Amino acid sequence: MKHVLRLVLSILFCLIPLTLKAQSSIPVITTDELKKIYDAKADFMLINALSPIEYAEEHITGSVNIPFSSLKSGKAKLPETKGKKLVFYCKGPK
Numbered sequence: 001m002k003h004v005l006r007l008v009l010s011i012l013f014c015l016i017p018l019t020l021k022a023q024s025s026i027p028v029i030t031t032d033e034l035k036k037i038y039d040a041k042a043d044f045m046l047i048n049a050l051s052p053i054e055y056a057e058e059h060i061t062g063s064v065n066i067p068f069s070s071l072k073s074g075k076a077k078l079p080e081t082k083g084k085k086l087v088f089y090c091k092g093p094k
Contacts, residue, residue: 029087034087037087038060038062042085043084043085044084044085044086044087045064045079045081045084045085045086045087046060046062046063046064046087046089047063047064047065047066047086047087047088047089048060048063048064048065048066048088048089048090049066049067049068049071049088049089049090050065050067050068050090050091051067051069052065052067054091055067060089063089064079066078066079068090
């Protein structure tokens with residue numbers, strides 16, 4: 001549970017730079033809001049943006065790994081979710 005809490009708390013640090021860069025075009029949710037939708041088993045996709053090695057070490061159950069570096073370089077694309085919300089998390093800016 002400590003690992004899950006630590007990863008959930010890191011979401012905020014990952015989303016802050018994205019929000020600043022996008023000038024608030026990307027909605028930000030708090031860790032409390034994420035925990036509520038996670039616990040309610042809401043229809044959303046939780047995406048871990050860390051490297052595959054970091055993902056293997058620890059991740060939130062049910063998340064999928066799409067490294068930010070792969071998205072940025074065009075090697076990976078976002079999945080088609082048909083209206084499903086995408087929630088990204090990482091350990092924060094490096």
